[in-house]
Amino acid sequence: xxxxxxxxxxxxxxxxxxxxxxxxxxxxxxxxxxxxxxxxxxxxxxxxxxxxxxxxxxxxxxxxxxxxxxxxxxxxxxxxxxxxxxxxxxxxxxxxxxxxxxxxxxxxxxxxxxxxxxxxxxxxxxxxxxxxxxxx
Amino acid sequence: xxxxxxxxxxxxxxxxxxxxxxxxxxxxxxxxxxxxxxxxxxxxxxxxxxxxxxxxxxxxxxxxxxxxxxxxxxxxxxxxxxxxxxxxxxxxxxxxxxxxxxxxxxxxxxxxxxxxxxxxxxxxxxxxxxxxxxxxxxxxxxxxxxxxxxxxxxxxxxxxxxxxxxxxxxxxxxxx
Numbered sequence: 001x002x003x004x005x006x007x008x009x010x011x012x013x014x015x016x017x018x019x020x021x022x023x024x025x026x027x028x029x030x031x032x033x034x035x036x037x038x039x040x041x042x043x044x045x046x047x048x049x050x051x052x053x054x055x056x057x058x059x060x061x062x063x064x065x066x067x068x069x070x071x072x073x074x075x076x077x078x079x080x081x082x083x084x085x086x087x088x089x090x091x092x093x094x095x096x097x098x099x100x101x102x103x104x105x106x107x108x109x110x111x112x113x114x115x116x117x118x119x120x121x122x123x124x125x126x127x128x129x130x131x132x133x134x135x136x
Numbered sequence: 137x138x139x140x141x142x143x144x145x146x147x148x149x150x151x152x153x154x155x156x157x158x159x160x161x162x163x164x165x166x167x168x169x170x171x172x173x174x175x176x177x178x179x180x181x182x183x184x185x186x187x188x189x190x191x192x193x194x195x196x197x198x199x200x201x202x203x204x205x206x207x208x209x210x211x212x213x214x215x216x217x218x219x220x221x222x223x224x225x226x227x228x229x230x231x232x233x234x235x236x237x238x239x240x241x242x243x244x245x246x247x248x249x250x251x252x253x254x255x256x257x258x259x260x261x262x263x264x265x266x267x268x269x270x271x272x273x274x275x276x277x278x279x280x281x282x283x284x285x286x287x288x289x290x291x292x293x294x295x296x297x298x299x300x301x302x303x304x305x306x307x308x309x310x311x312x
Contacts, residue, residue: 042307050271074188
């Protein structure tokens with residue numbers, strides 16, 4: 001096949017799919033080239049045949065509500081895993097800092113800090129938790 | 137309700153909107169998957185997987201493209217992953233159900249369908265996807281490039297090659 005014919009045949013496909021508007025070159029070539037003329041005819045026939053595959057398959061149904069539920073479960077699992085990871089990290093940081101505190105500073109200071117935290121932490125955490133759950 | 141409104145609500149966790157959005161695009165997605173896989177049962181699995189991924193990532197969806205385009209992109213990647221894991225796909229030969237009156241006609245349609253599906257399945261996955269998106273869904277080259285994550289020139293050459301391969305295969309089988 002001539003190189004020019006290959007180019008023209010590519011253009012014939014582009015024109016068929018409205019990707020190329022200027023078809024003057026193609027028309028003048030087709031008038032003098034039987035190969036490209038046959039290609040154009042066969043292209044139409046081929047694509048008409050291929051339309052047979054475009055059939056209605058609406059009897060194959062999936063339960064979309066079930067998929068949404070499944071996605072919700074996956075999302076919750078991921079969230080739980082993240083929260084657990086945050087909890088473990090925070091606990092480790094807290095334990096390490098307590099040990100360091102005891103080793104390097106006065107133990108009494110640590111006790112006062114602990115007492116302060118036990119009394120005041122709920123005042124911060126409970127409203128924070130309420131705010132978070134009301135957003136959900 | 138308009139698509140934009142549905143997307144906005146779905147992003148904010150409205151299950152009804154999400155259901156509606158997926159239902160509206162179900163047939164497009166299923167049709168695409170059937171043509172890509174040549175197997176309705178496998179297509180159904182790909183559709184389910186695609187929808188699951190879409191729901192989980194709905195917050196990342198930007199309305200620069202249509203929702204259906206986004207779904208097709210996910211389906212394309214899901215099928216690509218499937219192909220990586222499973223090398224062989226079984227082509228389903230019978231697709232039309234037949235009633236007693238039109239047995240002959242259904243048989244003919246089945247033969248033609250399986251023959252054409254065979255030809256389509258012979259194409260490499262990338263060329264097949266480009267051909268399906270162009271021929272059955274009328275996407276522009278640029279849109280296909282976005283779905284397939286490749287340059288427009290590649291889409292163009294893949295389409296040309298796909299069609300030429302289909303034509304030569306049809307000629308070889310005496311269909312043309």
